[in-house]
Ligand code: SF4
């Protein structure tokens with residue numbers, strides 16, 4: 574029988590490879606927040622098998638199951654059968670959107686990015702009082718969350734780059750639009766071209782991103798291949814900073830949260846730790862770290878579509894910060910900082926920072 578949906582054409586074998594072993598249950602943040610087996614990777618694969626068998630339709634009834642996934646890849650990391658659930662889920666969402674079935678929180682997202690240069694539909698980005706679009710060795714690409722929600726952290730990151738005398742420029746940047754794929758749409762070509770043209774016009778050979786998702790999008794999406802073709806390398810700021818000596822340390826107990834987009838999706842675990850080891854001799858790991866780090870609950874559209882569950886996931890992660898006895902929680906993603914900070918309870922005395930922001934604060938204190 575001919576496959577009805579693209580997800581079936583692309584991933585039928587993988588979905589059938591799911592042995593229902595259930596190893597994915599304990600590591601799924603959505604299951605952790607809801608305790609609903611139908612929402613873990615196994616539950617999702619069972620539903621998709623029923624769709625492929627023609628027993629149920631791929632329609633609005635399945636939004637609840639298929640849009641509750643942060644695409645954290647924790648299941649994929651632990652799956653003995655190699656079922657790439659995040660990629661399957663993204664393709665299924667694309668199929669659903671093509672049929673007019675999308676989570677209501679994202680129905681207009683594509684239109685928002687048609688009319689506005691960012692996911693928040695805002696027209697006045699922070700300019701950080703710095704030059705934009707000039708000739709420079711590096712471009713610093715902030716990303717939507719850093720521009721519109723975590724601008725304090727971004728300002729601190731830029732101050733750090735200034736202190737290190739990095740020759741960078743900011744851009745009149747627009748959303749990389751990678752996030753559209755998470756919720757069933759395709760990248761916005763107009764936004765892609767604007768970013769590519771503006772980056773190339775600076776003459777920079779390296780783009781440093783403050784956002785792991787932007788780095789992933791620039792490096793992996795074919796729509797951005799011109800950057801690589803023109804010899805432009807894209808690094809996340811944690812990769813760029815690992816060889817610098819900051820000359821400051823803290824005696825506080827520090828721990829680190831691996832963002833899913835930087836860790837499981839890009840394999841970047843060591844560079845952030847190399848930097849932290851230089852500034853924080855009292856570094857402790859949380860119970861779940863590196864490949865097994867718990868997701869903060871922000872990704873895959875879950876923060877927008879299921880805010881209560883997203884908060885519950887962040888709170889679980891923060892419990893591990895307490896267990897580790899840390900006074901400082903560092904991470905490398907504005908989205909994680911945003912979700913974890915919002916979820917932090919007043920009685921939890923530790924502070925949440927991007928690593929760059931924390932280093933800059935140490936430098937301020939040392940002056
Ligand atoms: S770990 Fe993999 S094979 Fe096992 S139930 Fe989950 S998705 Fe299926």
Ligand code: SF4
Nearest residue numbers: 601642643645646648
């Ligand atoms: S990608 Fe993450 S949230 Fe989605 S099913 Fe797998 S473990 Fe759960």
